[in-house]
Amino acid sequence: MTPLLQVKGIEKRYGARIGCTDVNFDLYPGEVMGIVGESGSGKSTLLNCLAGHLEPDAGQVIFDTRVDGPVDTVTMSEPERRMLGRTDWAFVHQHARDGLRMSVSAGGNIGERLMAVGDRHYGDIRDKAIDWLGRVEIEAARVDDRPSAFSGGMQQRLQIARNLVTGPRLVFMDEPTGGLDVSVQARLLDLLRGLVREMGLSAIIVTHDLAVVRLLADRLMVMKSGHVVEAGLTDQVLDDPQHAYTQLLVSSVLQV
Amino acid sequence: MSEYNFAYLDEQTKRMIRRAILKGLAVPGYQVPFASREMPMPYGWGTGGVQVSAATLTPEDTFKVIDQGADDTTNAVSIRKFFENTAGVSTTEETEKATVIQTRHRIPEAKLREDQIIVYQVPIPEPLRFLEPRETETRKMHSLEEYGLMHVKLYEDISQHGAISTAYAYPVKVSGRYVMDPSPIPKFDNPKLEMDAIQLFGAGREQRIYAVPPHTKVVSLDFEDYPFEATKANHLCDLCGAEDSYLDEVIMDDAGNRMFVCSDTDYCRSRRETGHVGRLAEENAA
Numbered sequence: 163m164t165p166l167l168q169v170k171g172i173e174k175r176y177g178a179r180i181g182c183t184d185v186n187f188d189l190y191p192g193e194v195m196g197i198v199g200e201s202g203s204g205k206s207t208l209l210n211c212l213a214g215h216l217e218p219d220a221g222q223v224i225f226d227t228r229v230d231g232p233v234d235t236v237t238m239s240e241p242e243r244r245m246l247g248r249t250d251w252a253f254v255h256q257h258a259r260d261g262l263r264m265s266v267s268a269g270g271n272i273g274e275r276l277m278a279v280g281d282r283h284y285g286d287i288r289d290k291a292i293d294w295l296g297r298v299e300i301e302a303a304r305v306d307d308r309p310s311a312f313s314g315g316m317q318q319r320l321q322i323a324r325n326l327v328t329g330p331r332l333v334f335m336d337e338p339t340g341g342l343d344v345s346v347q348a349r350l351l352d353l354l355r356g357l358v359r360e361m362g363l364s365a366i367i368v369t370h371d372l373a374v375v376r377l378l379a380d381r382l383m384v385m386k387s388g389h390v391v392e393a394g395l396t397d398q399v400l401d402d403p404q405h406a407y408t409q410l411l412v413s414s415v416l417q418v
Numbered sequence: 419m420s421e422y423n424f425a426y427l428d429e430q431t432k433r434m435i436r437r438a439i440l441k442g443l444a445v446p447g448y449q450v451p452f453a454s455r456e457m458p459m460p461y462g463w464g465t466g467g468v469q470v471s472a473a474t475l476t477p478e479d480t481f482k483v484i485d486q487g488a489d490d491t492t493n494a495v496s497i498r499k500f501f502e503n504t505a506g507v508s509t510t511e512e513t514e515k516a517t518v519i520q521t522r523h524r525i526p527e528a529k530l531r532e533d534q535i536i537v538y539q540v541p542i543p544e545p546l547r548f549l550e551p552r553e554t555e556t557r558k559m560h561s562l563e564e565y566g567l568m569h570v571k572l573y574e575d576i577s578q579h580g581a582i583s584t585a586y587a588y589p590v591k592v593s594g595r596y597v598m599d600p601s602p603i604p605k606f607d608n609p610k611l612e613m614d615a616i617q618l619f620g621a622g623r624e625q626r627i628y629a630v631p632p633h634t635k636v637v638s639l640d641f642e643d644y645p646f647e648a649t650k651a652n653h654l655c656d657l658c659g660a661e662d663s664y665l666d667e668v669i670m671d672d673a674g675n676r677m678f679v680c681s682d683t684d685y686c687r688s689r690r691e692t693g694h695v696g697r698l699a700e701e702n703a704a
Binding site for chain 2: 240241277279
């Protein structure tokens with residue numbers, strides 16, 4: 163089986179400082195990879211390098227495209243990379259405001275990717291938008307409301323709908339539950355788990371919340387100071403941490 | 419007259435503007451940056467159009483200026499006088515006789531010919547501006563032909579108003595490539611953008627020139643189930659009885675009386691001279 167994404171020796175430096183370095187992993191179709199670590203450990207830098215938002219200084223990100231098979235997305239042309247960003251990839255931002263157009267209705271937000279890939283039938287676009295609102299548990303009646311009239315949790319769910327409408331194969335998520343209260347977090351995680359399993363999505367989730375990776379991720383990478391210090395199956399890493407930093411991380415979680 | 423160089427601008431500036439115009443004609447719909455000069459009129463009064471006209475005019479040209487279709491409004495009169503003073507070209511109010519026409523917000527009703535040039539005054543040349551405020555990003559979207567966002571605006575129109583409510587500055591795709599703002603002309607005029615004359619667009623404040631060469635395909639954007647419609651007020655002209663021209667609504671009194679008249683004053687006048695009479699013109703005569 164060909165991995166969907168092969169990451170080889172990715173490095174990103176900010177001058178003399180290390181963003182992330184020597185990151186290697188394979189992601190197979192349907193697999194969910196979690197990346198955890200403290201603030202400033204290079205999680206988001208890594209995610210942005212993988213998603214093509216930042217140009218890495220070294221390394222390859224090889225994506226298994228539908229047409230041409232495995233291609234290095236770092237060296238591919240910008241139009242091709244942006245096309246991937248609209249079709250096979252999705253990016254869920256931590257702050258819904260970064261991923262949504264706040265002055266455009268919920269339906270328009272969901273329809274944007276459809277129109278970007280050439281959908282030109284208003285009725286179809288609207289039907290799909292309403293269908294997706296339903297899937298992320300937002301009432302169909304709110305299709306013409308602007309996201310600014312939505313609660314934080316609804317905005318985040320809308321962002322997810324907007325990203326998944328074109329049926330991507332790989333979803334990048336940057337702390338999707340950050341800034342939401344715990345009950346809303348739980349619902350969102352439930353929803354995400356359902357969608358990921360149902361659509362057979364592969365995902366890379368960056369978070370500092372261990373509960374999120376416990377619930378969603380098959381595999382886990384622990385980062386510290388730009389390096390991957392431990393990687394393995396989620397349960398294995400969390401239940402039997404080997405590296406000193408991972409042990410610290412696991413033991414830092416408050417038990418209620 | 420002799421105190422000014424011909425048509426106000428110096429020759430180097432006109433050369434620079436002509437280069438931008440030629441580039442614009444070579445790449446239809448592409449916004450060419452140019453070093454817009456300070457003109458003796460405020461931004462928003464047609465500084466871009468005036469510079470393009472100045473670079474286009476020759477001493478033999480006959481010049482016409484229209485503002486919202488009319489030849490006799492402040493903007494039209496002052497720009498016409500400006501070129502009478504600085505270039506000494508002959509001017510006219512008749513579309514037929516003009517060789518260079520500078521316009522704001524309208525395309526004349528009379529069909530333009532191959533030997534004519536029409537210059538549009540453009541306030542905001544970037545059709546994506548209100549959807550994506552970053553110029554770096556809109557330029558990238560143009561260069562990569564990513565125009566999905568333009569349809570998001572039309573989607574929003576339909577979802578809010580049940581129809582595409584954009585009535586002016588209706589976005590078009592030129593020659594199958596660039597999406598272009600046709601300046602704030604009513605969408606009634608959009609089908610006329612495929613014409614025999616050369617069309618030049620000048621935005622002074624935004625420092626952009628773009629162009630549509632003659633006989634170029636210009637398509638108004640729309641949805642399959644909500645096709646583009648060139649709309650106008652559903653009336654006849656009250657002065658000349660024309661049914662095919664774009665109409666202005668004029669409030670007559672505070673009792674709800676109103677009249678509709680051709681916005682193209684030259685078209686209306688020429689029709690009345692050939693004996694066409696509208697509803698209110700008859701009453702006056704009687």
